[in-house]
Amino acid sequence: MRKIFFMAGASVIMAGLIWTASFLWTISTASSTPDLKAADVGIVLGASMWGDSPSPGLQERLEEALRQYKSGKVNKLILTGGLDDPTFKYTEAQGMQQYLLDRGIPAADILLENKATSTYENLLYSRSIMEDHGWATAIIITHTFHGPRALEMAEYLGYEEPQLSLVKSKVLSPWKSHSREVLAYVKWRIDRILGQA
Known part of the structure; x- marks a missing residue:
């Protein structure tokens, strides 16, 4: 019996390692x-503020x-992210x-979503803004490591053929950002299974 439990435990651990590596x-x-198409709006997912x-x-x-704005792929941008710290002056x-x-984009082409505290909320609240303006298509703008989860969430929320415009970071630690993303993805999958998404 002990051997059976050991083998079962080892199998679970191995499956977990394979999934994590994948x-x-x-x-x-x-x-x-690929072949990014013009969309009604670009959605910039928030990240931390430094003061x-x-x-x-x-x-x-x-x-x-x-x-993407200057290339004409989008002519409106939704900026989404809430307050990182109560002492901060600005939301994300x-x-x-x-x-x-400061870089020349007109205020009329920018819409703010100031409440979100997670990727899921970023996309949920941005979808409401899109609905209010009659927009159907979006390009989601974020980092490469963040893209797969963001795309899965957008599809879950009913976005119409969501597209990704991703940037590979030159300033973030790959080990730290990738390990955190794995944990966030596991949480997202568990929330879906439990019906909490």
Whole structure:
């Protein structure tokens, strides 16, 4: 009996390791949607603020948003992210807005979502903004490691053929960002199974 339990436990551990390795490969090799098509809006997923300014990682997402805006793939942007810290002056969305205004994007082309505290909420609340404006299609702008989970959530929420515009980070630690993403993905899958998504 002890041997059976040992074998069963070993099998579960092995399956978990294989799944983790598989997902690490997925997030390490994720890329933007091939042949990206113009969409009604770009959605920039929030990340941490450093005081009053976007962190270097968040700036990478904003530079990708600028690139897609200037290329004409989107002409409106939803910036989504709530308040990181009660002592901060700006929400993530407000901090992103100032960054883009300083780089020439008109205020009329920027919409803010200031409540979200997770990727799921980023996409849920942004979908409501899209519905309010009659927009159907979106390009989700984030980092490569974050793209697969964001896409899965967007599909779960009923986005119409969501696309990804992803940037590979030059400033974030791959080990830290990838390990955190694996944990976040496990939580997302468990929430779905439990009906809490």
